[in-house]
Amino acid sequence: MPNRNPTPAPATPAQGYRPLFRLPEFRAVFAAHLLSLLGVVVAEISLTVLVYRATGSPLMSALTFALGFLPYALGGTLLAPLADRYSARRVLVGCDLLCAACAAGMVWPGTPVAGILVLRCAMAFVAPLFQGARSASLADLLGTGEAFVLGRSLLRMVAQSAQLAGFGLGGLLLAAVSPRAAIALTTAGFLASALLLRLGTRARPARAATGPAAVRVSPLGGLRAVLGGRRLRALTLLCWLPPAFAVVPEALLAPYTEGIGAGTVTLGVLMCALPVGTVAGELWAGSALTARTRSRITAPLAAASPLPLLLFAGRPGPAVVLAALLLAGLAHAYTLGLDRMYVDAVPDELRGRAMTLLSTGLMTLQGVGMALAGAAAEFLPAHVVVAGSGALGSGVVVLLLAEVRRSRNETGLAVK
Numbered sequence: 001m002p003n004r005n006p007t008p009a010p011a012t013p014a015q016g017y018r019p020l021f022r023l024p025e026f027r028a029v030f031a032a033h034l035l036s037l038l039g040v041v042v043a044e045i046s047l048t049v050l051v052y053r054a055t056g057s058p059l060m061s062a063l064t065f066a067l068g069f070l071p072y073a074l075g076g077t078l079l080a081p082l083a084d085r086y087s088a089r090r091v092l093v094g095c096d097l098l099c100a101a102c103a104a105g106m107v108w109p110g111t112p113v114a115g116i117l118v119l120r121c122a123m124a125f126v127a128p129l130f131q132g133a134r135s136a137s138l139a140d141l142l143g144t145g146e147a148f149v150l151g152r153s154l155l156r157m158v159a160q161s162a163q164l165a166g167f168g169l170g171g172l173l174l175a176a177v178s179p180r181a182a183i184a185l186t187t188a189g190f191l192a193s194a195l196l197l198r199l200g201t202r203a204r205p206a207r208a209a210t211g212p213a214a215v216r217v218s219p220l221g222g223l224r225a226v227l228g229g230r231r232l233r234a235l236t237l238l239c240w241l242p243p244a245f246a247v248v249p250e251a252l253l254a255p256y257t258e259g260i261g262a263g264t265v266t267l268g269v270l271m272c273a274l275p276v277g278t279v280a281g282e283l284w285a286g287s288a289l290t291a292r293t294r295s296r297i298t299a300p301l302a303a304a305s306p307l308p309l310l311l312f313a314g315r316p317g318p319a320v321v322l323a324a325l326l327l328a329g330l331a332h333a334y335t336l337g338l339d340r341m342y343v344d345a346v347p348d349e350l351r352g353r354a355m356t357l358l359s360t361g362l363m364t365l366q367g368v369g370m371a372l373a374g375a376a377a378e379f380l381p382a383h384v385v386v387a388g389s390g391a392l393g394s395g396v397v398v399l400l401l402a403e404v405r406r407s408r409n410e411t412g413l414a415v416k
Helices: 018-022 024-055 058-066 072-079 088-107 113-142 146-176 179-200 213-217 219-228 230-246 248-259 264-288 291-304 307-314 318-345 348-376 382-406
Strands: none
Touching: 018 024, 018 146, 024 058, 024 088, 024 113, 024 146, 024 179, 072 113, 072 348, 088 113, 088 179, 113 146, 113 348, 146 179, 146 264, 146 291, 146 318, 219 230, 219 348, 230 248, 230 318, 230 348, 230 382, 248 264, 248 307, 248 318, 248 348, 248 382, 264 318, 291 318, 291 382, 307 318, 307 382, 318 348, 348 382
């Protein structure tokens, strides 16, 4: 089922990201995205400190952080239909208001630790719905052409940067105010995000109103529709699996640096290398390359993205590790071309659900990748596990690229 007459993109590839900010709606979405991201990151670090001070338990503190990930898969699967059943603005504003209410509940002095953990779960539960609805709404604002690709890339770069800056900001806040006061600021951030989206974006009809009835009402029907088509299934796996291998070195950097005698400062620098490389690669691809060039380099860059991890086989020092992680991050410039292929393969009425499931699987499989890396490192040296993930990841990507190539003539998806 092909997409219907996408809106013309307001930005050409040669112009890069700047023309996107000429659109008032995109400016509102971008600002809301930044506010909600910083709110989540600051809330995470503040909550861990708050719970630790209340309980004195490192386990409870770590559990508070982990609860940001555990409900993700469940929420993304169960709530995905809402991304198409209701208008994007309604979904996004509703999610922001719910997160603001949860953060306000955490700040309330009488809230017990168990209540804080439940509220943290609720925020994580709606996160994939918010992300999927926002990604799908970009196609409404920008069309499904190159402006969509650049807009999605820009929001992704902001997310990577916010993770780096947000923890630093959270640390500064906690040096000046109490954890509850810091969480109160995140409440204000969520409310500001909701206001920006409500007043700064236009109301549009729900996409599922024009789709098959089964897709509108059946949670599993839409899931089969998204993953039932051969091409979209291959593209979805290509979006999910390479990042699952890419997180392996991050998961094992602490034992690796200790094993080579490096200190915590070196560990901190190395932890930043992959996200910095990823942002730099996307910025280069979006600003300097044409759409045609990005399309041509998608497959080779995707296949090559895990290969720098093979450098870990020689148990190198920090300089080589830094270079390997930066190269692996730079290779993620392939995601711009992959985004274009993905949105072209998704029917309009399934776009919200598909984007929600895409972010759900991406987050979940990265967590699985970290867990499996840790388990493997119980039996093998860390450098062997990282190098092995590079070899295995490259092979998996090559197989998926072959499947994408074989399915390129598929014209529709199975909707049941």
